[in-house]
Amino acid sequence: MAHGNIEHVNITVTDPERSKTLFEDLLGWKERWRGPSLMGGRTIHVGDAHNYVAIYTNDAAKGGFAKGVPLNHVGLQVDDLDAAEKVVLGHGLETFSHSEYDPGPRSFYFFDWDGIEFEVVSYE
Structure with missing residues (x-):
């Protein structure tokens, strides 16, 4: 049986710089690439050596x-959930549905x- 993982996710946002900064602060990621998109508009790739989020925008991006x-x-795994929540709140976003599964x-x-929902999980 083959083994795989998600290499990247491509999302459309209204402000790619703002989204890039959130991922850098939340996950410790770095910008890997930026440039024009093959679909028009522009894209920023932010991630680590193995995976990333492609943050796309164009003039028609409306969000919501x-x-x-x-x-x-989109599920994101972190080492420290409490620290991650502080980052999200510090960016002016609201958190909800806190849970712990035994x-x-x-x-x-x-x-x-832009209305994209993220789940942040920690196996700490």
Whole structure:
């Protein structure tokens, strides 16, 4: 059986610099690349050596997506959930649905400025 992982996720946002900074602060990621997109507009790749988020925008990007359109949420794993929540709150975003599954991870959710939902989990 083959083994795989998600190499990248491509999201559309209204302010890619703001989103890039959130991922850098939340996950310790760095900008890997930026430039024009093949679809028009522009893209910033922010991540680590193995995976990244492609943050895309164009003149038509409006944000305000409804939950579940086009996806339910993106899961992000961190080492320190409390520190991660402080970063999210520090960016002016609200967290919700805090939970702890026995014996699984602790987690919380947040929506970014464009309505994209993220779940942040920690197996600490």
